[in-house]
Amino acid sequence: GQNIDQPTEMTATEGAIVQINCTYQTSGFNGLFWYQQHAGEAPTFLSYNVLDGLEEKGRFSSFLSRSKGYSYLLLKELQMKDSASYLCALKAAGNKLTFGGGTRVLVKP
Amino acid sequence: EAGVVQSPRYKIIEKKQPVAFWCNPISGHNTLYWYLQNLGQGPELLIRYENEEAVDDSQLPKDRFSAERLKGVDSTLKIQPAELGDSAVYLCASSLDRLNEQFFGPGTRLTVL
Numbered sequence: 001g002q003n004i005d006q007p008t009e010m011t012a013t014e015g016a017i018v019q020i021n022c023t024y025q026t027s028g029f030n031g032l033f034w035y036q037q038h039a040g041e042a043p044t045f046l047s048y049n050v051l052d053g054l055e056e057k058g059r060f061s062s063f064l065s066r067s068k069g070y071s072y073l074l075l076k077e078l079q080m081k082d083s084a085s086y087l088c089a090l091k092a093a094g095n096k097l098t099f100g101g102g103t104r105v106l107v108k109p
Numbered sequence: 110e111a112g113v114v115q116s117p118r119y120k121i122i123e124k125k126q127p128v129a130f131w132c133n134p135i136s137g138h139n140t141l142y143w144y145l146q147n148l149g150q151g152p153e154l155l156i157r158y159e160n161e162e163a164v165d166d167s168q169l170p171k172d173r174f175s176a177e178r179l180k181g182v183d184s185t186l187k188i189q190p191a192e193l194g195d196s197a198v199y200l201c202a203s204s205l206d207r208l209n210e211q212f213f214g215p216g217t218r219l220t221v222l
Contacts, residue, residue, distance in 0.1 A: 008149075033210075042113075042200065042213035043152065087151050095207045096165065099151030 002026045004100035006088050011106045012078055020073045020086050020103045028093030034062050034073045035087040037102065043087055046073070075105070083107045111135070113214030115201050121220045127189035130217045134182065134203030141178060142211060143186050144200040152200055152213075158184065159207065191221045 003025045012018040022032070031050040035043035047055055049064035049071060061074040075082055085102040092098065114133040122128050134141050139160050144152035155174065157165040160181040169176065173192070178184040188195055198218050202211040 004151075035213075040218075042215045044213070045210050048210070089151070096154065096157075097211065099153070101150050104149075 002090050002092055002098045004088055004090055004098060006086075006100045006103045008101065009104045009106070011108060012075075014078055014080060014107055014109050016078050018075045018078060018105060020075070020088075020105070022071045022073070022088030022100060024069050024071075024088075024090050024100075026069070026090055026092050029066060030091040030093070030095055032062075032064055032071050033089040033091065033097065034060075034071075035089060035099075037085045037087060039084070046086075078107050080107050080109070113201055113203055113212055115199075115214040115217055117217055118215060119218050119220075121222065122191055123222050124193055125190040127187065128191050128219060129188075130186045130199050130201075130219075132184045132186070132201030132214060134184070134201070135212055138203035138205055138212075139181070140204045140207050140209075140211075141184050142202040142204075143176060143184070144202065144213075146198045146200055146216070148197075155186070157207070188219075191219075193221050195219060196221045 006022045034046040037043040047062035054063045059076045064071045085104045087102045088100040090098050116131050141158040143155040146152045156169045156176050158178045161178050176186045198216040200216045201214045204211045
């Protein structure tokens with residue numbers, strides 16, 4: 001099975017940087033995803049890591065270390081619209097996607 | 110391109126009543142997923158379809174939940190009878206195939222009174 005841990009909530013200031021950590025245990029690994037979900041809306045895809053290292057996409061970056069069972073999502077130059085839940089999701093054997101509980105990020109002015 | 114469409118967006122029913130949710134995936138997407146999301150938690154997979162075949166329904170409570178995808182396109186998820194604990198958001202997602210990125214619909218928020 002899989003176990004995914006991420007903080008429940010984080011608060012940051014507009015314009016700052018926030019790092020959301022995700023640790024996991026799994027018996028098979030086919031990739032790690034990050035999704036953003038605004039309240040009452042569908043999760044939307046942010047990033048995908050299958051190899052170790054950093055993937056950068058505009059203000060968002062995601063890092064993976066498979067040996068440590070660790071990933072993080074880095075949000076730079078925070079904007080008010082970045083207030084949302086961020087879901088770490090693991091794709092394991094059979095390509096089944098298992099989600100963490102999500103980290104609610106609150107951006108304050 | 111239209112995204113994943115779900116209806117209704119909101120549903121309020123009394124316990125022991127039946128309820129059904131409908132999902133229309135992105136055109137050309139062969140794989141369809143139904144997830145359940147409780148408040149403050151991540152989505153949990155209920156069932157996955159490859160075309161019209163249910164290939165992973167291990168998390169679907171089969172005593173009261175059923176799903177179908179008759180022509181390999183639209184899908185319906187049914188609960189009969191509904192219980193108080195079924196109150197949640199039911200998300201539908203689709204992907205080109207099981208290896209590709211999943212696109213989510215807006216979900217149906219079910220409240221069981």
